Amino acid sequence: MKTCSSCPNQLGSRNKSGRCRSCSARALNACPHHAAKRAAGIARAASTPEGRAKLAANARKLNATYWKEPENAVRRSEHGKHIYATVLCRPDVRELNAAAVSVAAKRRWKSYLSWCPPEHRAWYQHLVRSKHVRAAEAKRIVLEHVASEKARRKAERTFEEKLALLEQGKATVSNNLRIRSPEPSYSLIGNSGGML
Numbered sequence: 718m719k720t721c722s723s724c725p726n727q728l729g730s731r732n733k734s735g736r737c738r739s740c741s742a743r744a745l746n747a748c749p750h751h752a753a754k755r756a757a758g759i760a761r762a763a764s765t766p767e768g769r770a771k772l773a774a775n776a777r778k779l780n781a782t783y784w785k786e787p788e789n790a791v792r793r794s795e796h797g798k799h800i801y802a803t804v805l806c807r808p809d810v811r812e813l814n815a816a817a818v819s820v821a822a823k824r825r826w827k828s829y830l831s832w833c834p835p836e837h838r839a840w841y842q843h844l845v846r847s848k849h850v851r852a853a854e855a856k857r858i859v860l861e862h863v864a865s866e867k868a869r870r871k872a873e874r875t876f877e878e879k880l881a882l883l884e885q886g887k888a889t890v891s892n893n894l895r896i897r898s899p900e901p902s903y904s905l906i907g908n909s910g911g912m913l
């Protein structure tokens with residue numbers, strides 16, 4: 718039995734590289750020329766819809782088989798923790814991520830939900846995403862509701878509430894009764910108060 722040139726693993730009788738599978742993979746991955754070639758190959762494969770579908774199918778297959786193996790799952794999880802601790806936790810990376818997220822969120826609200834009162838945004842999104850109502854139709858439903866709520870609130874105000882609004886300066890007196898004197902706007906004693 719031969720052993721791997723880089724580790725104590727034993728090699729099969731037909732092995733030609735002198736390295737076990739993981740050591741030869743590690744040696745290849747350490748080679749920049751090989752890495753560049755592989756990256757170019759992946760980019761080429763991902764440049765067409767069919768290629769992307771194939772890559773996705775491969776990833777799905779690996780997920781269902783290779784990454785389900787307990788030791789591979791542990792390795793992946795350890796690698797994730799390593800990336801989190803060494804990259805994602807870095808203050809500069811965190812800042813970049815937070816900035817990207819808040820910019821995207823702001824753009825989203827600004828562009829397509831600015832018309833919607835904040836308290837109805839969840840409802841609107843529920844209509845569109847869960848009930849599959851078309852966006853324009855959902856918008857019409859929400860705006861109609863807002864208008865009817867507003868009308869209802871206004872109609873429901875009692876005399877006392879109206880008086881309170883008036884005292885707070887939030888309402889003005891509207892007097893639709895026009896009391897006009899049939900007389901012309903002047904008086905015989907010379908003041909022109911009637912014209913003011």
Ligand SMILES: [Zn+2]
Binds near residue numbers: 722723725726738
């Ligand atoms: Zn080895």
